Amino acid sequence: MARKGLTAERVTRAAADLADEVGFENITLTALARGFGVKDASLYSHVRNLQELRVGIALLAAVEMADRIGAAVAGRAGRDALTAFARAYRDFALEHPGRYAATQARIDPALLACSDGYRRNVDYTYAILRAYGLEEPDLTDAGRLLRSTFHGFAVLEANGGFGHVRPPGESFERAVRALHAALERWPD
Numbered sequence: 001m002a003r004k005g006l007t008a009e010r011v012t013r014a015a016a017d018l019a020d021e022v023g024f025e026n027i028t029l030t031a032l033a034r035g036f037g038v039k040d041a042s043l044y045s046h047v048r049n050l051q052e053l054r055v056g057i058a059l060l061a062a063v064e065m066a067d068r069i070g071a072a073v074a075g076r077a078g079r080d081a082l083t084a085f086a087r088a089y090r091d092f093a094l095e096h097p098g099r100y101a102a103t104q105a106r107i108d109p110a111l112l113a114c115s116d117g118y119r120r121n122v123d124y125t126y127a128i129l130r131a132y133g134l135e136e137p138d139l140t141d142a143g144r145l146l147r148s149t150f151h152g153f154a155v156l157e158a159n160g161g162f163g164h165v166r167p168p169g170e171s172f173e174r175a176v177r178a179l180h181a182a183l184e185r186w187p188d
Contacts, residue, residue, distance in 0.1 A: 006036060006038070006042070006043070006045075006046055007046065008046045008047065008056070011032070011036075011043060011046045011047055011053070012047075012053065012056040012057060012060055013060065014032060014035060014036065015027055015032055015053050015056070015057050016057045016060055016061060016096075016098065016099050016102070018031060018032055018035065018098070019057055019098025019099060019101070019102060020096050020097060020098040020099055021098070022098070023097070023098055023101065024054070024057070024097075024098045024099075024101035024102050024105070025101070027050070027053070027054070027057075027098075028050070029043055029047075029050055029053070032053075054102065054105065055105075055107055055108075055111060057098075057099065057102040058102040058103055058105050058107055059107075059111070059115050059117060059118075060099070060117075061096065061099035061100065061102045061103045061117070062103050062115055062116075062117025062118045062121060063115075063116060063117035063120075064092070064096070064099065064117070065088075065089070065092045065099075065100075065103060065117065065121060066116070066117045066118075066120035066121045066124070068088045068091070068092050069085055069088045069089060069092075069120075069121065069124050070120060070124060071088075072084040072085060072087065072088035073085050073088075073124055073127075073128065077131045078131050078132070078180075079177075079180045081127075081128045081131065082128055082146075082176060082179065082180055082183070083173075083176050083180075085124065085125070085128055085146075086146075086150055086172070086176045086179075087176075089150045089154070090150060090153065090154050090157075090172060093150075093151075093154035093155070093158065094154060094157065094158055097158055100154070103118075104151070122143075125143045125146060125147070126139055126143065129142050129143060129146075129183070132183040132184060132186065133186075134183070134186060138186055142183060142186065145179070145182075146179065149175060149179060153168075153171075153172055153175060157172075
């Protein structure tokens with residue numbers, strides 16, 4: 001095993017790359033082992049099973065997504081922060097479809113509570129929304145609106161769901177402007 005240089009981190013990163021190529025739901029330990037040129041059994045000293053590997057991909061992807069969003073929103077507020085967040089979210093989802101799908105998988109809440117990536121993504125969302133003067137329960141409601149809009153748009157776009165000649169990016173920018181207007185006039 002040492003001659004292959006496998007570590008749990010290297011195995012997880014390779015699995016994330018594989019997820020981007022073949023889809024998160026299509027990952028197998030056999031395909032991953034084949035990529036390393038080892039037998040399936042060689043991976044079990046680094047990962048217990050496919051479920052643990054999938055959770056590892058999700059946690060890694062959440063950190064990568066949070067890093068991208070954090071860099072995009074740094075020093076911004078209001079509409080500029082919302083736009084930067086939205087673009088970073090969409091770009092991550094489109095550039096890393098397997099990783100993105102992993103971030104949408106159901107994960108044990110205890111693991112989520114310990115996840116730096118998931119926590120930072122929520123923190124960035126709430127920071128943007130607080131700039132609009134929102135407090136609970138409006139923070140949760142508005143956060144769900146943003147997530148469902150960004151997620152739905154990115155998934156539809158990735159799956160070719162926008163067949164109209166108008167480029168999806170132009171529609172996305174208008175959607176973000178509409179969200180900004182809605183947040184400025186958030187209902188009581």
